Amino acid sequence: MGRKPIREQRRRQILEALYRCLLRKPYRETTMKDIGAEAGINHAMLHYYFRSKEDILLCFIENVYDRYRSLFAREVGGRPVKGASGRELLGKAFRFMNDRITTDKGLQTIFVEIWEIALYNPEVNARVKRIYTDWIRELGGIMQTAGAGPATSDRLAMSLVAFQEGIGLFSVFFDLNKGETMALMDYFQEKIVEML
Amino acid sequence: MGRKPIREQRRRQILEALYRCLLRKPYRETTMKDIGAEAGINHAMLHYYFRSKEDILLCFIENVYDRYRSLFAREVGGRPVKGASGRELLGKAFRFMNDRITTDKGLQTIFVEIWEIALYNPEVNARVKRIYTDWIRELGGIMQTAGAGPATSDRLAMSLVAFQEGIGLFSVFFDLNKGETMALMDYFQEKIVEML
Amino acid sequence: MGRKPIREQRRRQILEALYRCLLRKPYRETTMKDIGAEAGINHAMLHYYFRSKEDILLCFIENVYDRYRSLFAREVGGRPVKGASGRELLGKAFRFMNDRITTDKGLQTIFVEIWEIALYNPEVNARVKRIYTDWIRELGGIMQTAGAGPATSDRLAMSLVAFQEGIGLFSVFFDLNKGETMALMDYFQEKIVEML
Amino acid sequence: MGRKPIREQRRRQILEALYRCLLRKPYRETTMKDIGAEAGINHAMLHYYFRSKEDILLCFIENVYDRYRSLFAREVGGRPVKGASGRELLGKAFRFMNDRITTDKGLQTIFVEIWEIALYNPEVNARVKRIYTDWIRELGGIMQTAGAGPATSDRLAMSLVAFQEGIGLFSVFFDLNKGETMALMDYFQEKIVEML
DNA sequence: CATGAATGAGTTTTCATTCAT
DNA sequence: GATGAATGAAAACTCATTCAT
Numbered sequence: 001m002g003r004k005p006i007r008e009q010r011r012r013q014i015l016e017a018l019y020r021c022l023l024r025k026p027y028r029e030t031t032m033k034d035i036g037a038e039a040g041i042n043h044a045m046l047h048y049y050f051r052s053k054e055d056i057l058l059c060f061i062e063n064v065y066d067r068y069r070s071l072f073a074r075e076v077g078g079r080p081v082k083g084a085s086g087r088e089l090l091g092k093a094f095r096f097m098n099d100r101i102t103t104d105k106g107l108q109t110i111f112v113e114i115w116e117i118a119l120y121n122p123e124v125n126a127r128v129k130r131i132y133t134d135w136i137r138e139l140g141g142i143m144q145t146a147g148a149g150p151a152t153s154d155r156l157a158m159s160l161v162a163f164q165e166g167i168g169l170f171s172v173f174f175d176l177n178k179g180e181t182m183a184l185m186d187y188f189q190e191k192i193v194e195m196l
Numbered sequence: 197m198g199r200k201p202i203r204e205q206r207r208r209q210i211l212e213a214l215y216r217c218l219l220r221k222p223y224r225e226t227t228m229k230d231i232g233a234e235a236g237i238n239h240a241m242l243h244y245y246f247r248s249k250e251d252i253l254l255c256f257i258e259n260v261y262d263r264y265r266s267l268f269a270r271e272v273g274g275r276p277v278k279g280a281s282g283r284e285l286l287g288k289a290f291r292f293m294n295d296r297i298t299t300d301k302g303l304q305t306i307f308v309e310i311w312e313i314a315l316y317n318p319e320v321n322a323r324v325k326r327i328y329t330d331w332i333r334e335l336g337g338i339m340q341t342a343g344a345g346p347a348t349s350d351r352l353a354m355s356l357v358a359f360q361e362g363i364g365l366f367s368v369f370f371d372l373n374k375g376e377t378m379a380l381m382d383y384f385q386e387k388i389v390e391m392l
Numbered sequence: 393m394g395r396k397p398i399r400e401q402r403r404r405q406i407l408e409a410l411y412r413c414l415l416r417k418p419y420r421e422t423t424m425k426d427i428g429a430e431a432g433i434n435h436a437m438l439h440y441y442f443r444s445k446e447d448i449l450l451c452f453i454e455n456v457y458d459r460y461r462s463l464f465a466r467e468v469g470g471r472p473v474k475g476a477s478g479r480e481l482l483g484k485a486f487r488f489m490n491d492r493i494t495t496d497k498g499l500q501t502i503f504v505e506i507w508e509i510a511l512y513n514p515e516v517n518a519r520v521k522r523i524y525t526d527w528i529r530e531l532g533g534i535m536q537t538a539g540a541g542p543a544t545s546d547r548l549a550m551s552l553v554a555f556q557e558g559i560g561l562f563s564v565f566f567d568l569n570k571g572e573t574m575a576l577m578d579y580f581q582e583k584i585v586e587m588l
Numbered sequence: 589m590g591r592k593p594i595r596e597q598r599r600r601q602i603l604e605a606l607y608r609c610l611l612r613k614p615y616r617e618t619t620m621k622d623i624g625a626e627a628g629i630n631h632a633m634l635h636y637y638f639r640s641k642e643d644i645l646l647c648f649i650e651n652v653y654d655r656y657r658s659l660f661a662r663e664v665g666g667r668p669v670k671g672a673s674g675r676e677l678l679g680k681a682f683r684f685m686n687d688r689i690t691t692d693k694g695l696q697t698i699f700v701e702i703w704e705i706a707l708y709n710p711e712v713n714a715r716v717k718r719i720y721t722d723w724i725r726e727l728g729g730i731m732q733t734a735g736a737g738p739a740t741s742d743r744l745a746m747s748l749v750a751f752q753e754g755i756g757l758f759s760v761f762f763d764l765n766k767g768e769t770m771a772l773m774d775y776f777q778e779k780i781v782e783m784l
Numbered sequence: 785c786a787t788g789a790a791t792g793a794g795t796t797t798t799c800a801t802t803c804a805t
Numbered sequence: 806g807a808t809g810a811a812t813g814a815a816a817a818c819t820c821a822t823t824c825a826t
Contacts, residue, residue, distance in 0.1 A: 005788070026316055028224045031816060042791060047818060109315055115365060116312035119305060120222055129369055159359070159380055162366050166358030169311065173325055184355055191387060202806090228800060238808055240802080249800065398785090418708055420616045424821060434787050436823080445821065501707060507757065508704035511697055512614050521761055551772055554754030555747070561703065562750050565717055576747055583779060593809070620796060630812060635797060 011049050013039045015060050022110045027057065027117060054123065061114060061127050064107075072096055072138075086146035087193070093142050094189045097164055102185055103178045108168040136161050147196045156192060163188055207245050209235045211256045218306045223253065223313060250319065257310060257323045260303075268292055268334075282342030283389070289338050290385045293360055298381055299374045304364040332357050343392045352388060359384055403441050405431045407452045414502045419449065419509060446515065453506060453519045456499075464488055464530075478538030479585070485534050486581045489556055494577055495570045500560040528553050539588045548584060555580055599637050601627045603648050610698050615645065615705060642711070649702060649715050652695075660684055660726075674734030675781070681730050682777045685752055690773055691766045696756035724749050735784045744780060751776055 017039030021030045032053055036043030050056045076092045101107060118128040140157035144150060164185065171181040213235030217226045228249055232239030246252045272288045297303060314324040336353035340346060360381065367377040409431030413422045424445055428435030442448045468484045493499060510520040532549035536542060556577065563573040605627030609618045620641055624631030638644045664680045689695060706716040728745035732738060752773065759769040 007788080010789085024316070026224070026312060028222070029316075032818080033816085043817095044792075044819080045790065048789075053817065112308075112311050112315055115308050115369075116222065118369070119308055120220075120225075125369075132366070132369065155380065155383065158366065159363075159384060162362030162380070163355070163359045163384075164362070165365060166360065166362030167355070169361060170328070170354065170358050173311075173314070173321075173328065184351065184358070187351065188355060188359075227798085239800095240809080241807065243801065244806075416708075418616070418704065420614070421708075423819085434785095435821095436787065436789095437785075439822065440785075504700075504703050504707055507700050507761075508614060510761070511700055512612075512617075517761075524758070524761065547772065547775065550758065551751070551755070551776060554758050554772070555751045555776075556754070557757060558750030558752070558754030559747070561753060562720070562746065565703075565706070565713075565720065576743065576750070579743065580747060580751075595809080598810090619794080631796095632798080632813075633811065636810075641796070 007049065010039075010041065010045070011059070013041065014046060014049060014056060015063050017041075018056055018060050019064075019106075019110065022113055023106055027113055054121075057117070058123055058127065061124065061131075064110070065127075065131050068100070069134075071100060075100075086142070086144075087196075090142050090146040090193065090196075093139060094185075098182050098185045098189075102164050102168045103171065103181045105172055105175075108172045111165070112169060112172065132161065143196065146193075152195075156195070160189070160192060203245065206237065206241075207255070208259075209237065210242060210245060210252060211259050213237075214252055214256050215260075215302075215306065218309055219302050223309055250317070253313070254319055254323065257320065257327075260306075261323075261327050264296070265330075267296060271296075282338070282340075283392075285338050286342040286389065286392075289335060290381075294378050294381045294385075298360050298364045299367065299377045301368055301371075304368045307361070308365060308368065328357065339392065342389075348391075352391070356385070356388060399441065402433065402437075403451070404455075405433065406438060406441060406448060407455050409433075410448055410452050411456075411498075411502065414505055415498050419505055446513070449509070450515055450519065453516065453523075456502075457519075457523050460492070461526075463492060467492075478534070478536075479588075482534050482538045482585065482588075485531060486577075490574050490577045490581075494556050494560045495563065495573045497564055497567075500564050503557070504561060504564065524553065535588065538585075544587075548587070552581070552584060595637065598629065598633070599647070601629065602634060602637060602644060603651050605629075606644055606648050607652075607694075607698065610701055611694055615701055642709075645705070646711055646715065649712065649719075652698070653715075653719050656688070657722075659688060663688075674730070674732075675784075678730050678734040678781065678784075681727060682773075686770050686773045686777075690752050690756045691759065691769045693760055693763075696760045699753070700757060700760065720749065731784065734781075740783075744783070748777070748780060 014035060017035050018030070021034050021038050025034070031043075032046050033043045035056065036046055039046075046053075046056065050059065072093075076089065076096050114124065114128060118125040136154075136157045139160060140153045143153035143157055148156060167181060167184050170176065170184075176184075210231060213231050214226070217230050217234050221230070227239075228242050229239045231252065232242055235242075242249075242252065246255065268289075272285065272292050310320065310324060314321040332350075332353045335356060336346075336349045339349035339353055344352060363377060363380050366372065372380075406427060409427050410422070413426050413430050417426070423435075424438050425435045427448065428438055431438075438445075438448065442451065464485075468481070468488050506516065506520060510517040528546075528549045531552060532545045535545035535548055540548060559573060559576050562568065568576075602623060605623050606618070609622050609626050613622070619631075620634050621631045623644065624634055627634075634641075634644065638647065660681075664677065664684050702712065702716060706713040724742075724745045727748060728741045731741035731744055736744060755769060755772050758764065764772075
């Protein structure tokens with residue numbers, strides 16, 4: 001009885017459609033119809049699977065965040081893996097940031113979009129703030145394992161993430177290629193390692 | 197001074213109104229009526245003084261840019277002023293960035309807004325790109341006067357501006373106070389000076 | 393009793409669900425999903441048991457009418473029961489009206505709803521008209537047994553039912569309690585008895 | 589400069605259009621487009637002259653009320669006019685009710701509509717309640733001038749208005765002609781006069 | 785019988801832009 | 806120049822009904 005529950009798949013389809021839409025148009029100019037078309041789904045169905053357009057966005061943000069968290073856990077490992085020194089861990093974290101985040105122009109583009117929305121949308125704001133807070137805390141923790149004092153590591157982590165976001169922004173605007181972007185990041189990151 | 201033709205005066209009023217509007221709402225939610233009301237001008241007149249809503253935005257960006265260029269010229273001096281050593285000039289430039297730009301939350305908010313629009317709007321994009329290019333070039337030039345080689349100065353300038361934008365973004369999101377923001381900037385800027 | 397075919401059971405469930413829904417929302421804001429949820433039945437099934445939303449309403453009205461007819465038959469007796477004088481019968485009828493109808497705020501609320509729908513929906517209109525016609529005729533008949541001439545009894549019955557509906561309406565709007573409502577009814581009804 | 593301010597005229601046009609619309613369709617099935625078409629005005633303009641569809645309705649109710657209040661003042665006179673005995677005044681009031689309200693089928697139709705909306709819409713409810721309260725108070729006042737004690741007059745006035753509304757409702761449903769409707773009203777009203 | 789999925793038409797509302805005076 | 810009025814296109818969201826399993 002009843003159809004195969006296809007709910008989760010459809011929701012994913014829609015979230016992925018939003019991702020692709022945001023690569024072409026700002027969120028506010030992306031209509032429900034656009035998202036539906038991109039997902040190959042009647043636009044009325046979007047309201048069946050999500051409460052509202054904003055709900056889609058919120059889930060989308062959550063989704064992106066989760067994806068990267070688990071990617072990070074897989075590639076870097078949240079806690080210092082046995083045998084890996086703090087420095088090695090920090091190196092891995094930097095590589096992750098550079099490789100998976102800062103040089104992913106699509107992702108950066110979407111993040112600029114999300115920052116902007118977060119300026120005046122409290123729900124989005126809360127989520128964005130949490131993402132950055134988590135990220136900074138995570139990085140700070142790793143820096144401590146690599147030998148930094150608590151006060152320094154906090155400030156350094158925040159600076160580093162800010163720097164990363166700035167570079168990400170520029171890589172989009174100046175259409176930097178991966179090499180250029182990484183060079184900018186590397187240089188700074190090396191300095192940081194030296195400071196520890 | 198000679199009284200300005202009313203046209204210029206009105207245009208300025210409108211651009212200033214947009215500034216205030218953008219402190220409250222995103223551009224795309226700001227209506228022509230909002231801008232008109234804020235400027236104390238009938239909204240139909242906005243089309244008399246500007247071609248379109250986008251035209252207002254474009255002029256607005258130009259305007260902001262000009263304002264800061266001339267402020268910079270006044271406070272720092274575009275060219276190494278006779279008698280000022282390169283290092284001193286760089287210090288002044290840093291102080292300008294920190295004081296007038298990065299710690300001005302309103303300005304930073306508006307910049308986040310503009311970045312986002314620039315992502316998908318070619319006209320805005322061109323203007324924003326030019327602003328950052330100029331700014332990086334300017335800073336690079338000063339760094340050279342302060343002793344950096346041309347290659348290093350370019351990269352450093354870009355990194356510094358990226359960093360600045362990242363910190364500006366965070367100062368908005370985490371609602372950092374002036375002191376906190378400046379501390380983050382200073383720390384990095386000192387390192388840069390050391391590197392020269 | 394023999395267990396009722398499930399179909400009838402389900403239909404009843406749905407009609408009762410509509411009753412409860414109408415206590416919370418107007419018919420036109422009540423969705424099929426609402427009714428389904430209230431009945432504990434998948435909303436698509438409503439179309440299996442009824443032709444359409446309107447069909448549910450139509451059956452609902454019939455249902456309410458039948459319920460009150462049989463209640464009336466039980467409590468008052470449709471025909472002058474042997475041994476009961478006309479006046480006694482009329483008294484019972486009045487008591488029924490006051491007790492079971494006019495002071496039942498839920499029922500009155502739903503009736504206001506139904507009047508309104510009947511204004512523009514011919515099917516509903518026909519049913520509502522029949523209900524009032526029957527009711528007036530019934531009451532008129534009783535009045536005749538109580539001694540009124542045919543012409544007087546018709547007019548009196550209609551007036552009385554009109555009055556009853558008016559008071560029912562007010563009891564909802566002014567949130568009159570049972571005592572207040574009955575006092576208003578009683579007073580008028582006594583006058584009527586005197587007129588016979 | 590500027591156009592002739594046509595605001596009030598347009599608002600009236602729209603309100604009148606709503607009146608005509610409500611004679612054909614329930615409020616909830618009346619679309620803004622319907623009202624616009626009926627008024628001969630682009631439907632987007634309705635939002636220029638009124639905040640929302642509900643705002644139109646609210647103003648409409650207010651408007652109807654005002655119209656009848658001033659009509660009443662003109663035809664009956666709010667206060668016992670010098671030389672007019674209480675009985676005469678009461679007679680005039682009854683004539684007004686019968687002539688202008690209860691036998692106006694369009695008005696009664698619209699009132700049924702409004703009652704229904706008032707059931708679940710607090711704003712409309714408040715206005716409707718106020719209208720009836722005022723009306724009952726007014727009538728009660730006149731009854732006192734005609735000799736009734738305060739307690740009796742209150743109850744009588746409420747009963748009379750309830751009766752009136754009931755008859756109005758029936759005149760719509762049974763499509764009574766003016767004569768029939770008035771006969772029903774008159775009979776009861778005479779009784780009332782006798783009771784004073 | 786039952787159910788989640790799908791559709792299509794429709795509703796209110798918004799807004800940049802233009803018009804008429 | 807200035808202003809209120811007008812337009813038309815579009816957006817988010819809703820829902821009765823039907824479909825597929």
